[in-house]
Each structure stands twice: as structure tokens, then as C-alpha cells.
Amino acid sequence: xxxxxxxxxxxxxxxxxxxxxxxxxxxxxxxxxxxxxxxxxxxxxxxxxxxxxxxxxxxxxxxxxxxxxxxxxxxxxxxxxxxxxxxxxxxxxxxxxxxxxxxxxxxxxxxxxxxxxxxxxx
Numbered sequence: 001x002x003x004x005x006x007x008x009x010x011x012x013x014x015x016x017x018x019x020x021x022x023x024x025x026x027x028x029x030x031x032x033x034x035x036x037x038x039x040x041x042x043x044x045x046x047x048x049x050x051x052x053x054x055x056x057x058x059x060x061x062x063x064x065x066x067x068x069x070x071x072x073x074x075x076x077x078x079x080x081x082x083x084x085x086x087x088x089x090x091x092x093x094x095x096x097x098x099x100x101x102x103x104x105x106x107x108x109x110x111x112x113x114x115x116x117x118x119x120x121x122x
Contacts, residue, residue, distance in 0.1 A: 029094045029109035032073045034066065037104040046071045046092060054105055062103040073107060
């Protein structure tokens with residue numbers, strides 16, 4: 001009985017540390033990388049507010065509208081039938097993604113160290 005209580009306590013502590021990492025300690029990214037059908041479509045800074053229409057599929061028939069505002073990225077609209085990507089919360093932390101499977105669009109946040117590096121003039 002005592003060992004069971006210790007095991008449950010350790011598991012709860014591990015869960016708390018994992019949640020703390022996922023929602024508090026993970027740092028924010030500064031760029032989003034957009035891929036369509038596995039190919040790089042574009043890389044956009046989270047520091048600039050933009051609206052980007054991402055065309056995919058045959059003859060660009062599929063469309064996703066990516067919004068970057070206030071350092072967060074989200075899908076405003078999508079031509080896919082289920083719209084799961086549109087209901088996804090805005091992303092801004094390293095490793096977070098929004099995926100639109102029907103349109104084969106993936107938006108991923110990461111830190112571009114080159115963007116943070118100061119310019120060096122020789």
C-alpha cells in the first residue's frame with residue numbers, strides 16, 4: 001500500500017513537471033516555416049503582422065489563409081472540409097504546429113538563430 005502511494009506521487013510529480021515544461025518553460029519561437037506537400041513554401045517572421053494565402057493542390061485549388069498577428073500564427077480560413085486547422089489555437093512556442101491534412105499544409109514555429117544574430121560589418 002505504501003509503495004503504491006509513492007508510485008502515484010512520483011507519477012503525479014512527473015506529470016506536473018511535463019505540463020510545466022509544455023506550457024510555461026518552453027521558449028517562444030521567432031519564425032514559422034510553412035510546407036506544402038513536404039516542400040518548403042515559405043518562412044515568415046512572427047514579429048511582423050501578415051496575411052498569407054497558401055495555395056496547394058492541383059492548379060492551386062486548395063487554399064489556407066495564415067494570419068500572423070501579435071507574435072502568434074493561426075489559420076483564419078481553409079478550403080478543407082473538416083476545418084480542424086482553423087479551430088486550432090494560435091501557435092507561438094518552439095515546436096508547435098498547425099496541420100491541414102486535406103490540403104497538405106504544415107505550419108511550424110521554431111527559433112531562427114540567424115534572425116537573432118547581430119549583423120557584422122567587416
